[in-house]
Amino acid sequence: MLITDIVKILTDSGIAENEANIEVRLLIEKFAGFNLIDIITGKKLDEGKLKIVEEKAKLRARTREPIQYIIGEADFMGEKFFVNPSVLIPRDETEILVTKAVEIINKNNFKSVLDMCTGSGCIACMIAKNTHSTVLGTDISFDALETAVKNMERMELFNRAIFRKSDIFSKISDEEKFDVIVSNPPYIPPSQKKTIQKEVTFEPDIALYTKDEKGMEFYERIAKDAPHHLNNGGYILFELGIGESKNVAEILKQYRFSDIQVVKDLANIDRVILAKYVFP
Numbered sequence: 165m166l167i168t169d170i171v172k173i174l175t176d177s178g179i180a181e182n183e184a185n186i187e188v189r190l191l192i193e194k195f196a197g198f199n200l201i202d203i204i205t206g207k208k209l210d211e212g213k214l215k216i217v218e219e220k221a222k223l224r225a226r227t228r229e230p231i232q233y234i235i236g237e238a239d240f241m242g243e244k245f246f247v248n249p250s251v252l253i254p255r256d257e258t259e260i261l262v263t264k265a266v267e268i269i270n271k272n273n274f275k276s277v278l279d280m281c282t283g284s285g286c287i288a289c290m291i292a293k294n295t296h297s298t299v300l301g302t303d304i305s306f307d308a309l310e311t312a313v314k315n316m317e318r319m320e321l322f323n324r325a326i327f328r329k330s331d332i333f334s335k336i337s338d339e340e341k342f343d344v345i346v347s348n349p350p351y352i353p354p355s356q357k358k359t360i361q362k363e364v365t366f367e368p369d370i371a372l373y374t375k376d377e378k379g380m381e382f383y384e385r386i387a388k389d390a391p392h393h394l395n396n397g398g399y400i401l402f403e404l405g406i407g408e409s410k411n412v413a414e415i416l417k418q419y420r421f422s423d424i425q426v427v428k429d430l431a432n433i434d435r436v437i438l439a440k441y442v443f444p
């Protein structure tokens with residue numbers, strides 16, 4: 165068995181060749197303990213290790229389980245995050261949300277941030293790492309929070325990113341106020357479940373789907389109570405599903421947010437919405 169044979173296991177199952185090459189490299193790094201230099205210099209893999217890599221590639225080809233779950237890690241903004249089927253795999257698009265939040269926090273010297281539906285904690289950790297703020301990450305899933313804590317520990321963000329189990333604002337007390345509330349909440353309408361890519365079916369339904377057909381459930385629930393938990397002049401930032409910016413803008417207007425802005429992603433899709441809250 166050669167490395168090229170392992171790549172072929174993946175391409176034969178319909179995975180594009182460039183993607184298959186990356187995935188095999190990740191499998192070799194993880195399961196054979198090789199680094200990139202070892203791979204580039206053609207260091208020989210012993211048969212035992214090669215066998216493990218082959219088995220993992222076969223699992224990937226057969227089940228279409230995302231490579232990040234098989235490896236147990238995902239790359240996000242240059243960091244490695246632990247992931248497992250209780251958390252969503254961080255998406256490249258979410259970098260736009262983090263970057264915008266970091267810009268606002270640093271410009272205003274904001275100190276307290278709430279990341280709602282934190283999942284793996286990728287947003288909370290990256291904001292804590294790149295600002296002087298303290299970030300509270302909340303999620304309804306205990307398993308997700310366990311993963312978020314592991315990610316916080318690995319990045320050594322003790323007391324900078326903290327986590328709490330809460331269904332939206334249920335465990336946020338009336339006295340708790342934040343400068344920024346950020347969220348990449350579930351936003352896929354349930355009717356899209358039938359047509360979703362196989363890989364995505366391994367991700368937790370509660371992280372992906374809303375109950376309502378417009379995908380607005382969490383934007384609505386968060387925007388409704390956010391004004392009670394924002395300091396004067398604070399900001400709210402959401403990641404958006406495709407085609408959702410107009411409806412979310414309406415929700416934000418309804419709850420008296422101002423200065424609404426939309427940021428597009430590289431595919432020219434409205435991907436992030438942000439707005440300010442000034443006390444009436």
Ligand code: GLN
Nearest residue numbers: 281282283348349350371
């Ligand atoms: N906030 C997490 C992320 O962006 C999880 C999002 C979710 O579960 N909907 O990856």
